Amino acid sequence: MTDDPPNPALLPAGLSDVLPPEAEREAMLVEVLAETFARHGYERVKPPLLEFEDSLLAGSGAAVAEQTFRLMDPVSHRMMGLRADTTPQVARIAATRLARVPRPLRLSYAGQVLRVQGTQLAPARQLPQAGVELIGPESAEADAEVAAVAAEALAAVGIVDASLDITLPRLAPALLDEAGVQGEARRKLARALDRKDAAAVAEHAARAGGAALLLPALLAAAGPADAALAVLQVEALPPAARAIADHAAAVVAAIRARAPALRITLDPLEFRGLQYHTGVAFTIFGAGRTGELARGGRYLSGEEPATGMTLYPDAVLRAVPAAAPRMRVFLPQGADAGQATALRARGLATVAQLAASDTAQSLRCTHVMDSTGAPRPVEE
Amino acid sequence: MTDDPPNPALLPAGLSDVLPPEAEREAMLVEVLAETFARHGYERVKPPLLEFEDSLLAGSGAAVAEQTFRLMDPVSHRMMGLRADTTPQVARIAATRLARVPRPLRLSYAGQVLRVQGTQLAPARQLPQAGVELIGPESAEADAEVAAVAAEALAAVGIVDASLDITLPRLAPALLDEAGVQGEARRKLARALDRKDAAAVAEHAARAGGAALLLPALLAAAGPADAALAVLQVEALPPAARAIADHAAAVVAAIRARAPALRITLDPLEFRGLQYHTGVAFTIFGAGRTGELARGGRYLSGEEPATGMTLYPDAVLRAVPAAAPRMRVFLPQGADAGQATALRARGLATVAQLAASDTAQSLRCTHVMDSTGAPRPVEE
Numbered sequence: 024m025t026d027d028p029p030n031p032a033l034l035p036a037g038l039s040d041v042l043p044p045e046a047e048r049e050a051m052l053v054e055v056l057a058e059t060f061a062r063h064g065y066e067r068v069k070p071p072l073l074e075f076e077d078s079l080l081a082g083s084g085a086a087v088a089e090q091t092f093r094l095m096d097p098v099s100h101r102m103m104g105l106r107a108d109t110t111p112q113v114a115r116i117a118a119t120r121l122a123r124v125p126r127p128l129r130l131s132y133a134g135q136v137l138r139v140q141g142t143q144l145a146p147a148r149q150l151p152q153a154g155v156e157l158i159g160p161e162s163a164e165a166d167a168e169v170a171a172v173a174a175e176a177l178a179a180v181g182i183v184d185a186s187l188d189i190t191l192p193r194l195a196p197a198l199l200d201e202a203g204v205q206g207e208a209r210r211k212l213a214r215a216l217d218r219k220d221a222a223a224v225a226e227h228a229a230r231a232g233g234a235a236l237l238l239p240a241l242l243a244a245a246g247p248a249d250a251a252l253a254v255l256q257v258e259a260l261p262p263a264a265r266a267i268a269d270h271a272a273a274v275v276a277a278i279r280a281r282a283p284a285l286r287i288t289l290d291p292l293e294f295r296g297l298q299y300h301t302g303v304a305f306t307i308f309g310a311g312r313t314g315e316l317a318r319g320g321r322y323l324s325g326e327e328p329a330t331g332m333t334l335y336p337d338a339v340l341r342a343v344p345a346a347a348p349r350m351r352v353f354l355p356q357g358a359d360a361g362q363a364t365a366l367r368a369r370g371l372a373t374v375a376q377l378a379a380s381d382t383a384q385s386l387r388c389t390h391v392m393d394s395t396g397a398p399r400p401v402e403e
Numbered sequence: 404m405t406d407d408p409p410n411p412a413l414l415p416a417g418l419s420d421v422l423p424p425e426a427e428r429e430a431m432l433v434e435v436l437a438e439t440f441a442r443h444g445y446e447r448v449k450p451p452l453l454e455f456e457d458s459l460l461a462g463s464g465a466a467v468a469e470q471t472f473r474l475m476d477p478v479s480h481r482m483m484g485l486r487a488d489t490t491p492q493v494a495r496i497a498a499t500r501l502a503r504v505p506r507p508l509r510l511s512y513a514g515q516v517l518r519v520q521g522t523q524l525a526p527a528r529q530l531p532q533a534g535v536e537l538i539g540p541e542s543a544e545a546d547a548e549v550a551a552v553a554a555e556a557l558a559a560v561g562i563v564d565a566s567l568d569i570t571l572p573r574l575a576p577a578l579l580d581e582a583g584v585q586g587e588a589r590r591k592l593a594r595a596l597d598r599k600d601a602a603a604v605a606e607h608a609a610r611a612g613g614a615a616l617l618l619p620a621l622l623a624a625a626g627p628a629d630a631a632l633a634v635l636q637v638e639a640l641p642p643a644a645r646a647i648a649d650h651a652a653a654v655v656a657a658i659r660a661r662a663p664a665l666r667i668t669l670d671p672l673e674f675r676g677l678q679y680h681t682g683v684a685f686t687i688f689g690a691g692r693t694g695e696l697a698r699g700g701r702y703l704s705g706e707e708p709a710t711g712m713t714l715y716p717d718a719v720l721r722a723v724p725a726a727a728p729r730m731r732v733f734l735p736q737g738a739d740a741g742q743a744t745a746l747r748a749r750g751l752a753t754v755a756q757l758a759a760s761d762t763a764q765s766l767r768c769t770h771v772m773d774s775t776g777a778p779r780p781v782e783e
Contacts, residue, residue, distance in 0.1 A: 026500040033499060034454050036478045040496055043446035043510075047437075050447065050513065054434050057427075062747040064731060064754030064766070066404065066423035067430065071529050072452070072515055073472075074414055092453075094472055097519055098416045105485070116420050119413060120406040125765040127757060130423075133430065135452055135515075139477055149451050164757045281740070351444060360661070367442040374444030377507060377544045385505040386444070 037141040037148030049340050052180050056153045059176035065131035065155045070112035076104040083299040084111030090138040105137045113156045118325035126159025154333035161328040167277030173317050173332035181343045184310040186286035192294035197263040202233035241291045248275045251289035309342035352398045353383035353391040362396030417521040417528030429720050432560050433513050436533045439556035445511035445535045450492035456484040463679040464491030470518040485517045493536045498705035506539025534713035541708040547657030553697050553712035561723045564690040566666035572674035577643040582613035621671045628655045631669035689722035732778045733763035733771040742776030
């Protein structure tokens with residue numbers, strides 16, 4: 024729709040209007056994602072946008088505490104938060120209302136989250152989220168299911184060239200624990216790993232010795248999953264790290280069984296993002312520069328093992344090719360109502376002429392309904 | 404889904420979790436409403452949940468100012484509000500970003516609103532809304548279109564026995580102005596009208612004299628639209644009131660032309676609800692005790708004439724008969740992936756066995772996929 028440029032004084036930074044046709048496209052896309060989740064047995068829940076901060080910021084919610092808007096509830100005089108993430112709410116529902124439903128429990132959600140401040144890379148302070156949570160099982164099969172379902176949902180909206188990046192956020196800490204690296208030395212190594220500074224990692228690892236000596240090879244192993252897994256396989260990992268690596272190999276194998284065509288990369292030492300993951304962590308990227316389309320991984324839902332994926336419909340919308348717009352058919356005053364109903368039943372929009380001054384052009388119609396009820400293209 | 408009773412300490416009063424299967428039903432229902440709007444040429448916008456209070460509470464937003472949660476924006480240090488109604492945001496979009504799009508401008512929306520306090524009759528503090536706004540025209544045709552589109556959207560989700568109640572919130576003030584009734588006398592008459600206290604209306608009207616003498620007959624006229632319009636027709640209304648009555652008659656005729664089967668009532672002196680209506684106001688009721696399903700009417704969108712309808716999906720959900728739940732098909736480990744894909748393509752849910760301990764019963768499945776890929780009912 025032709026629109027005037029936004030006035031920056033009009034809306035708070037990071038909050039924006041989604042206009043036609045994007046708003047409809049985003050909503051339809053969210054429902055396709057949700058339908059994919061439902062067809063894999065994930066049942067939808069809708070927690071409120073506001074709830075008491077103690078439950079909102081419990082568990083994995085602690086990771087977004089600083090990003091959560093807080094409000095006083097005038098009814099209870101307790102503090103409430105506007106959700107900055109949906110997963111803690113799903114965990115609350117699973118642990119309370121759905122405590123007696125047998126596990127595995129498959130839940131899904133779709134809605135908005137709000138954040139106190141945007142970042143330079145991600146300025147938006149209101150974000151749509153749509154996701155799945157699989158609560159109960161600890162198996163690699165469960166991790167694989169949520170990753171594969173997320174990839175299938177993206178494929179259902181037209182993103183077929185996504186790639187899944189797996190990270191093992193507990194692997195580097197396991198090696199540093201084993202090597203007894205603490206304090207300043209650990210901070211320096213963590214910073215070097217975070218910057219992927221191979222020279223610095225090598226230097227600090229040599230100084231730390233022991234299991235830390237494995238770090239340079241594992242840092243270099245990041246890339247296509249099979250090659251990275253091969254490196255993890257041959258290295259002499261201590262038991263805690265070996266368990267993490269074996270789980271990763273099982274997850275990759277189980278995803279391959281479900282989604283043979285999905286491109287999978289593995290970055291063993293990366294620990295980007297939210298700090299609450301207790302096992303594998305996932306990021307799905309679109310092709311090119313579309314950025315992150317989804318994130319997820321293994322976490323604790325209350326006291327239960329859980330794994331899940333959150334898709335970002337705003338990013339997905341940017342990555343999906345624009346669909347053909349809905350055909351807009353001008354309906355002259357006095358046009359046959361039955362014929363117009365038939366056009367709408369085909370999914371077309373009929374736009375009624377309310378006054379003689381309304382024209383196909385002024386109503387931005389692409390077609391006009393003729394006397395036979397057929398849509399005839401507007402002549403240029 | 405079997406669930407434990409909610410713990411009242413868990414969530415703030417008036418805020419609640421929507422659980423399976425209601426959350427999915429509500430979302431699907433909203434998309435059916437939105438699709439109906441789209442097929443009549445209403446284009447979707449998605450304003451943010453939060454915006455500066457000056458724009459949120461302008462125009463018709465003033466009516467919900469006391470019900471609006473306010474927050475300080477840490478970025479701009481200006482006050483923001485959490486929307487308690489969507490119409491003021493659509494008015495802002497129409498007046499700014501879409502100022503140059505020719506009128507009539509047809510916009511729609513679907514999303515959540517939040518309110519500081521619930522009422523005894525309507526305790527919810529988070530409400531879904533889905534609606535249409537028709538901005539530009541002042542004609543009865545425009546009022547009729549939004550009412551008919553709302554009724555059609557309700558019919559599309561299975562509510563075919565709705566009735567539309569039309570009120571004329573400016574009619575009583577026009578008569579009182581004409582009769583020169585002011586101050587305490589006006590307040591008393593307004594209170595008597597609000598309580599539909601015929602005896603008190605007759606008493607105060609007799610004292611006020613002039614055009615106020617018409618009030619008892621108009622109060623008694625409330626009922627089926629044709630009879631009420633006949634009363635409005637025969638009474639000797641002063642010019643301002645006559646214009647309101649004639650517009651109402653034209654609106655009813657135009658709705659009848661679009662929706663011949665819709666039951667229409669007219670309550671000429673009622674002025675329930677939001678105070679910003681400048682012409683006809685609408686309420687749609689479901690059959691029986693389902694309460695209000697939609698509200699709307701004529702208002703000012705910024706400085707432009709406008710008319711619109713807001714549907715309440717939570718109330719609509721309660722009024723719609725429950726659909727058959729989605730078939731849940733247990734997928735044994737090692738089941739054929741292609742067969743499972745075929746079941747999902749039919750809209751069924753396949754629920755994967757992740758461990759030997761998962762059974763069709765524990766996964767609450769109604770069916771099991773057999774070796775031919777067919778869903779076989781679970782034996783009781």
